[in-house]
Amino acid sequence: MSTVTVIDPTMTATREIEFRDALREAMSQEMRRDPRVFLLGEEVAQYNGAYKVSKGMLEEFGPRRIIDTPISESGFAGMAIGAAMMGLRPIVEFMSWSFSLVAADPILNNAPKMLYMSGGQFGCPIVFRGNDGAGGQLGSTHSWCVEGLYSNVPGLKMAIPSCPEDAKGLMTTAIRDDDPVFFLESERMLGMKGHVPEGDYLIPFGQAKVRREGTDCTLVSFGRPVNFCLDAAAELAKEGISCEVLDMRTIRPLDIDSIVRSVRKTNYCVVVDQSWSFGSPGSEVASQVHQHCFDDLDNFVHRVHSADVPTPYAFNLEQEYLPNARRICEAVRSCLYRA
Amino acid sequence: MPTTVTMPRLSDTMEAGTVIKWHVKEGDTVATGDVLADVETDKATMEMQTYDDGVVAKLLIGAGDRVAIGTPIAVIAVDGEDASSAGAAKSAAAAPTTAAAAVATNDEAPVVVTGTVVMPSVHADNGARARISPVARRMAEELGVDINSLRGTGPGGRVIKRDIEAAATRKGSGAVAAPASIMPVVAAPAPAAAASMPVVAGPGSREVAVSGMRQTIARRLVESKSTIPHYQVSMRFNMDPLLELRKMLNAQLEPQGVKLSVNDFIVRACALAMAQHPYFNASWAGDRIIIHGEVNVGVAVSLPAERGGGLVVAVIRNADQKGLRQISLDTRALAEKARTRGLGPEDMMGATFTISNLGMYGVDNFTAIINPPNSAILACGAAVERPVVRNSQLCVGTELDATLSLDHRVIDGAMAAEYLTTVRHNLENPATLLV
Numbered sequence: 001m002s003t004v005t006v007i008d009p010t011m012t013a014t015r016e017i018e019f020r021d022a023l024r025e026a027m028s029q030e031m032r033r034d035p036r037v038f039l040l041g042e043e044v045a046q047y048n049g050a051y052k053v054s055k056g057m058l059e060e061f062g063p064r065r066i067i068d069t070p071i072s073e074s075g076f077a078g079m080a081i082g083a084a085m086m087g088l089r090p091i092v093e094f095m096s097w098s099f100s101l102v103a104a105d106p107i108l109n110n111a112p113k114m115l116y117m118s119g120g121q122f123g124c125p126i127v128f129r130g131n132d133g134a135g136g137q138l139g140s141t142h143s144w145c146v147e148g149l150y151s152n153v154p155g156l157k158m159a160i161p162s163c164p165e166d167a168k169g170l171m172t173t174a175i176r177d178d179d180p181v182f183f184l185e186s187e188r189m190l191g192m193k194g195h196v197p198e199g200d201y202l203i204p205f206g207q208a209k210v211r212r213e214g215t216d217c218t219l220v221s222f223g224r225p226v227n228f229c230l231d232a233a234a235e236l237a238k239e240g241i242s243c244e245v246l247d248m249r250t251i252r253p254l255d256i257d258s259i260v261r262s263v264r265k266t267n268y269c270v271v272v273d274q275s276w277s278f279g280s281p282g283s284e285v286a287s288q289v290h291q292h293c294f295d296d297l298d299n300f301v302h303r304v305h306s307a308d309v310p311t312p313y314a315f316n317l318e319q320e321y322l323p324n325a326r327r328i329c330e331a332v333r334s335c336l337y338r339a
Numbered sequence: 340m341p342t343t344v345t346m347p348r349l350s351d352t353m354e355a356g357t358v359i360k361w362h363v364k365e366g367d368t369v370a371t372g373d374v375l376a377d378v379e380t381d382k383a384t385m386e387m388q389t390y391d392d393g394v395v396a397k398l399l400i401g402a403g404d405r406v407a408i409g410t411p412i413a414v415i416a417v418d419g420e421d422a423s424s425a426g427a428a429k430s431a432a433a434a435p436t437t438a439a440a441a442v443a444t445n446d447e448a449p450v451v452v453t454g455t456v457v458m459p460s461v462h463a464d465n466g467a468r469a470r471i472s473p474v475a476r477r478m479a480e481e482l483g484v485d486i487n488s489l490r491g492t493g494p495g496g497r498v499i500k501r502d503i504e505a506a507a508t509r510k511g512s513g514a515v516a517a518p519a520s521i522m523p524v525v526a527a528p529a530p531a532a533a534a535s536m537p538v539v540a541g542p543g544s545r546e547v548a549v550s551g552m553r554q555t556i557a558r559r560l561v562e563s564k565s566t567i568p569h570y571q572v573s574m575r576f577n578m579d580p581l582l583e584l585r586k587m588l589n590a591q592l593e594p595q596g597v598k599l600s601v602n603d604f605i606v607r608a609c610a611l612a613m614a615q616h617p618y619f620n621a622s623w624a625g626d627r628i629i630i631h632g633e634v635n636v637g638v639a640v641s642l643p644a645e646r647g648g649g650l651v652v653a654v655i656r657n658a659d660q661k662g663l664r665q666i667s668l669d670t671r672a673l674a675e676k677a678r679t680r681g682l683g684p685e686d687m688m689g690a691t692f693t694i695s696n697l698g699m700y701g702v703d704n705f706t707a708i709i710n711p712p713n714s715a716i717l718a719c720g721a722a723v724e725r726p727v728v729r730n731s732q733l734c735v736g737t738e739l740d741a742t743l744s745l746d747h748r749v750i751d752g753a754m755a756a757e758y759l760t761t762v763r764h765n766l767e768n769p770a771t772l773l774v
Contacts (some may be wrong), residue, residue: 267474297471298500
């Protein structure tokens with residue numbers, strides 16, 4: 001995987017830290033700033049987090065704000081939603097988004113609808129966060145990409161960072177947001193290093209970032225596959241194909257304007273999304289591109305998704321199942337009629 | 340599946356190609372990158388390589404045959420296939436299945452005469468709906484390309500963006516300059532090569548075969564001269580300050596191997612003038628004028644007899660952004676390449692203004708034919724010493740006569756005079772060309 005280093009000259013100071021450090025920094029800074037913010041989840045306190053994201057936070061903030069929960073997602077997610085309705089700002093860590101499925105009723109049926117159903121009396125300012133997607137040979141039940149399922153629900157926001165800088169900037173924005181934010185991380189990226197600004201750092205939701213400029217084909221992605229897209233773009237550049245890689249950063253809200261601007265320039269669009277293809281963010285993006293760019297397209301929007309099967313356990317099959325750089329290259333060539 | 344090798348498009352304006360020589364014969368084993376044949380296009384003779392490994396099952400046309408691009412010309416059996424059956428199956432299928440093949444077979448002679456190929460219509464098959472991508476449809480409308488004249492290269496014959504771009508470039512080489520009623524897009528046999536009066540070979544006369552390049556020159560210049568309302572405006576420039584500056588610069592730059600020609604100064608003077616006079620960097624597009632974003636100055640280069648003679652236009656890209664040194668280096672490299680190896684299509688595409696200079700032959704002045712889709716061409720004579728009057732005194736000065744040929748649809752006479760005045764200012768105050 002390529003390391004993405006994005007340096008914004010306007011930043012006062014950056015240093016290289018890991019993705020997990022960037023998440024912790026955002027949470028800790030917000031907890032210092034706002035006493036209503038607290039973190040709960042399995043093993044987040046005494047064990048420093050199953051993936052060490054919350055390392056040291058118990059020492060700083062104490063057990064009233066860094067809370068170890070029983071293995072009961074439905075219970076602690078529901079409790080946190082109640083706390084949010086009463087004015088606190090909880091951060092709920094799911095060890096894996098795969099485990100959030102047992103909490104579907106509170107997180108999908110309560111949190112995103114609360115503001116609507118209460119006629120504006122109760123909001124739900126909460127962040128659900130955890131590892132999403134294939135973590136590396138975790139098998140079918142522990143490798144869920146929930147963006148396809150969950151982004152379907154109105155009332156929630158969904159942020160999916162692809163690099164440490166965005167992890168911090170989007171997490172800070174998520175904690176300050178008044179709506180429930182589904183924050184999707186990846187076990188495969190927690191150790192990724194990158195330049196991250198110190199101090200307060202917010203990335204507004206609904207603003208895609210051009211990770212690589214290009215003229216021949218627009219690659220639209222979010223989260224971990226953005227890095228696969230950058231690898232593919234480097235490979236395709238050797239063939240004289242110049243790809244523009246757009247990192248959506250949030251898919252709800254979706255920055256369709258940036259996609260449209262790019263596709264009007266390139267006339268080709270390939271969407272790369274690691275969820276399954278049927279009823280996915282990728283299919284939604286394709287639909288919107290077809291709507292807004294119909295007269296700008298030289299080919300239908302091509303999509304690269306995880307294969308339409310339960311995630312395989314075997315290493316080689318899992319690699320092939322994911323939207324890897326080779327599959328992205330093939331889709332781009334096909335879209336550009338160069339296959 | 341055996342692979343069918345078709346006549347490739349080797350240049351933007353290429354419509355048909357001639358296999359000059361086959362480098363392989365049936366039964367030969369070939370690997371990717373091997374040269375299959377020498378193909379003569381309208382511009383040059385180029386090597387055609389194979390993109391497949393396998394055995395040559397069948398050569399579908401002979402050396403000397405000229406066919407439309409896209410026409411099957413050979414069949415390669417890939418690993419494990421029976422070469423003889425692959426060849427037989429394919430050659431039987433080739434002619435009737437694709438319209439392109441039919442065109443090639445029927446039109447072999449006319450193709451040679453007209454230098455154009457009528458592409459089968461996208462509507463042709465059983466009146467089926469045209470398959471065309473949305474952006475291709477939009478571009479066709481914008482560029483005035485008739486989609487019925489195209490054969491799509493996308494799946495199922497879908498007309499896609501590159502087909503429109505290729506058609507627009509082909510058209511740009513002549514027809515973009517004229518309304519559709521005058522110059523139909525479906526390349527009507529241009530009056531180019533066909534002589535208007537019967538020519539009888541009398542005693543003592545001899546015939547010379549015409550190269551692809553000569554046919555292109557004939558076709559494009561007849562199109563240009565017969566469809567563009569040409570007129571000329573001339574101006575005389577005082578070259579004394581420029582020659583003095585050039586002498587000084589060349590003396591100083593000699594250790595670096597840089598030798599600036601008068602033409603290099605003219606290229607820069609013309610290119611810089613485009614900022615004030617964008618219509619000289621423009622094309623007539625039927626119902627509107629396209630002002631180009633880049634200033635690409637074409638320089639006419641004559642080829643020596645041993646390369647078949649003729650003339651090509653080498654393109655100095657973004658000439659307005661290049662200094663004299665770079666213009667000089669680019670021009671020299673392109674001229675050298677043109678006279679030795681021959682220019683590739685990328686060296687000749689995209690000129691937005693052209694300069695023809697016969698000064699080195701001692702020509703005082705002449706007029707040139709516009710190089711479509713340009714709107715203007717500057718014809719330069721030699722810088723010669725003449726008796727001149729300066730400050731009411733008769734003295735000896737060096738002067739150069741330049742004549743602009745212009746497309747009156749884009750540029751009016753007063754505009755031409757203003758452009759030449761700017762060029763004159765640039766040349767007569769040559770220090771301005773240094774910055």
